[in-house]
Amino acid sequence: xxxxxxxxxxxxxxxxxxxxxxxxxxxxxxxxxxxxxxxxxxxxxxxxxxxxxxxxxxxxxxxxxxxxxxxxxxxxxxxxxxxxxxxxxxxxxxxxxxxxxxxxxxxxxxxxxxxxxxxxxxxxxxxxxxxxxxxxxxxxxxxxxxxxxxxxxxxxxxxxxxxxxxxxxxxxxxxxxxxxxxxxxxxxxxxxxxxxxxxxxxxxxxxxxxxxxxxxxxxxxxxxxxxxxxxxxxxxxxxxxxx
Numbered sequence: 343x344x345x346x347x348x349x350x351x352x353x354x355x356x357x358x359x360x361x362x363x364x365x366x367x368x369x370x371x372x373x374x375x376x377x378x379x380x381x382x383x384x385x386x387x388x389x390x391x392x393x394x395x396x397x398x399x400x401x402x403x404x405x406x407x408x409x410x411x412x413x414x415x416x417x418x419x420x421x422x423x424x425x426x427x428x429x430x431x432x433x434x435x436x437x438x439x440x441x442x443x444x445x446x447x448x449x450x451x452x453x454x455x456x457x458x459x460x461x462x463x464x465x466x467x468x469x470x471x472x473x474x475x476x477x478x479x480x481x482x483x484x485x486x487x488x489x490x491x492x493x494x495x496x497x498x499x500x501x502x503x504x505x506x507x508x509x510x511x512x513x514x515x516x517x518x519x520x521x522x523x524x525x526x527x528x529x530x531x532x533x534x535x536x537x538x539x540x541x542x543x544x545x546x547x548x549x550x551x552x553x554x555x556x557x558x559x560x561x562x563x564x565x566x567x568x569x570x571x572x573x574x575x576x577x578x579x580x581x582x583x584x585x
Contacts, residue, residue, distance in 0.1 A: 344438055347421045351406045355395055355443040357450075357489040358527065363387035365534060367444035372451055385431070387440040392430035399439070400425040451535065454483040458540035458547070466542040476546035480532065481567030483547070485575070487531040488524070490568070492576035495519050499576050507573075513560035515569055520559025528564050529555065 347353075355364075363386045370378050403425045407418060424435035461479035465472045484490070492499060498518050505511035532551040535544065550563045559565050 344417075344421060344434060347417050348438065348442065351403065353399060353402060353439060354446070355391060355439050357443075357447070357487075359391060359394060360443055360447060361387075361390055363390045364440060364444050364447060367441070368448040368451060371444060371448040384437050384440055387444070388430040388433065388436040391440060391443075392433065392436040393428070395439070396425070396428055396430075396436070399435070450486050450489070454486050454535050455539060457482045457486070458535070458543040461543045462540040465540075465546050468542075472542075472546070476543055477550065477563070477567040478571070479543055480547045480550055480564065481569075481571035483535060484528045484531065484564065484568040485571050487535070488528060490572060492572045492579065495569075495572060496576070499573055502573065512566065512569070516559040516562065516566055519569065520555075520562060520565045522555055525555035525559065525562055525565050528568065532564070 363383065366375070366378070367380065367383045367387060369375055370380055370383065400422075403418070403422050407422060421435055424433055427433055430436045457479050461475045464475040465479070495515075498515050501518075502511045502515040505514070529551050532547060535547070555564070556562050
């Protein structure tokens with residue numbers, strides 16, 4: 343019943359609000375921390391997230407409640423009652439959304455690990471291509487972990503392309519998109535990745551992401567590679583759609 347409503351409504355906690363409590367669940371789902379108290383972790387995650395997310399979750403469900411519900415009407419009404427409850431303790435909806443967020447984050451971490459592994463052979467050589475391979479891998483990992491979408495930067499990317507993708511245009515793109523909060527978030531996300539199958543790449547990424555974001559986004563060794571990946575994704579989508 344609850345799973346059907348979540349699928350129909352698309353309810354989910356945005357990646358940006360997830361904290362360490364959800365990240366711990368994701369690590370358990372990926373096979374780390376065997377024997378951990380998963381139920382207790384879900385309770386902790388719900389307690390941390392629900393006070394902030396309950397109002398927007400309720401608003402989203404109310405929008406869906408105004409649409410034809412068919413056979414799901416009774417299920418939606420039951421889930422609505424949970425959404426109206428500000429108390430996270432024992433709240434099936436709050437707990438389910440935490441688990442769903444952790445599952446999505448676990449998948450992102452697994453895909454990030456594969457990205458590091460794919461770059462490992464080149465990075466491990468330590469030649470002139472190694473730094474570029476590490477930067478490309480890092481950009482792809484940031485896009486994955488932060489759940490970034492080129493559509494979110496469509497106007498800025500278009501302006502970059504219109505200026506022939508020059509270095510000056512990249513500086514403008516970085517400065518128009520790279521707010522300090524997002525760039526700090528990228529570094530926190532990178533700090534949580536593991537490189538068991540790609541020690542050279544993980545070490546190179548850690549070195550590139552070390553320290554706080556620089557004041558100028560155009561000189562940010564994390565954000566600029568991330569933008570290059572987003573630009574490439576935008577090109578690929580345009581080619582696929584025939585635009």
